Amino acid sequence: MLTIGSLARKTGTKVQTIRYYEQIGLMPEPGRTEGGQRRYGDDELDRLAFIRHARQLGFSLEAIRELLDLSDHPHRPCLEADAIARRQLKQVEQRLARLEALRIELQRMVHECSGGQTADCRVLEVLRDHSECLTDHDEIGA
């Protein structure tokens, strides 16, 4: 039986995050000691590891909820899980492309900075003049 603290250490999660996952129904309510402290078994450890791994891959909590649901029903077709993963892959690829464009623009800004006064600063100038911008209009929340 694991305390919440050791479960946290084993999975690289913060204690509060585990309680948060329980609160939003992603983790089940665990057993408790007489004094009211949570105690976890291996099932919960696996489930939390699954969640954390999926989070590291950038899946949203909602996507993870779906994936866990699929994982609980081993005889359903796996098309859905595949679709979720493909969606995620597409998002990652889009983010990569945008970040790459940003990197190029930032690098250009930085390389051209002459180190003089802000009046001549290339960084500020580029930000001021959108016409030199390589990126599209829509990308912000990356």
Add this chain to the structure above:
Amino acid sequence: MLTIGSLARKTGTKVQTIRYYEQIGLMPEPGRTEGGQRRYGDDELDRLAFIRHARQLGFSLEAIRELLDLSDHPHRPCLEADAIARRQLKQVEQRLARLEALRIELQRMVHECSGGQTADCRVLEVLRDHSECLTDHDEIGA
């Protein structure tokens, strides 16, 4: 004189976002009509364009606040602006590296999906088994 709506259209911003920027002091309080509606001039247009461009490049609102401040003082040395841009570039490069690792892992998951039942689903299996994971433990909030 621009209404808030036309300013929004010109800069690709939402009306509410402009009011939000005003609320947190990033945009100045504009003039108003007798009826209390906001009216903007070219200075505000430039400032908002600057903000949006910087946001597209991934700068935080706090960083933008600093950049705007520097931009308002043309005779100060531009080292600070340069430092902010370099910091941003570094972050972008780190994110790129992590996203690339994620892309590889996701692609592997998706390519190995056989399209059968969830019991044999490669996507779920990979998520379950962290030992095959290529990524480090720390990355989540990307």
Add this chain to the structure above:
DNA sequence: GGTTGAACCTCTAGTAGCTTGAGGGTGTAA
């Protein structure tokens, strides 16, 4: 058995960067 101290508990509020909604007022063209 008593005492310590780390780890646990609940609850509330805060973070970034907006977005949405309710409920109502304004500006302009026909």
Add this chain to the structure above:
DNA sequence: TTACACCCTCAAGCTACTAGAGGTTCAACC
């Protein structure tokens, strides 16, 4: 004058946590 698109404020909601206050429990040591 009437229609209606646009504007106003204020409050709450979003994701995915994180931090803190104020109090309780567990396990080890003496």
